[in-house]
Amino acid sequence: MRKCAKSNEFFRRFAQRVTLLQIATQRKQIPPKMTEQAARLQTHNQEMVKCLNQLRGQQTALEEKIAAQERKKDSLSKEMEKLQRTLEQLETSIAEDTKALNDCSKRLTETENGYAKVVDTLQLLLMSAKEKVNTTTPTSRSVHSESSKHSS
Secondary structure (H helix, E strand, O other), X not given: OHHHHHHHHHHHHHHHXXXXXXXXXXXOOOOHHHHHHHHHHHHHHHHHHHHHHHHHHHHHHHHHHHHHHHHHHHXXXXXXXXXXXXXXXXXXXXXXXXXXXXHHHHHHHHHHHHHHHHHHHHHHHHHHHHHHHHOOOHHXXXXXXXXXXXXX
């Protein structure tokens, strides 16, 4: 801002000098060639002031744009931090649940294997019982049959 104020002051004084030159020219104290130069200087001065104003406008627009971008960047950074924390929590939860799943699968496999052994043992026991029933003596069958006839 200080540079702008200095340049504005410079151009204001310059414009005053050009105006004084024009007044002096009107009084015919300055040769016409100098008057032409003064007029060109004033035109250049006006164009320079316009350019400076345009540059200041561009500077202000860029400052505002940068400020908006910085705000957006800060907002996105905060959102990224929040998402990173959420991601870390999910990774921890997945790891814990995976461990629990592995433990459950192990227990299920052990239980299924134990149950299969029980089924195999019961099958052997049943086969053994059937063999004993089939190998009994015919007399014991007839005694058993007669006793059931007498009971009737």
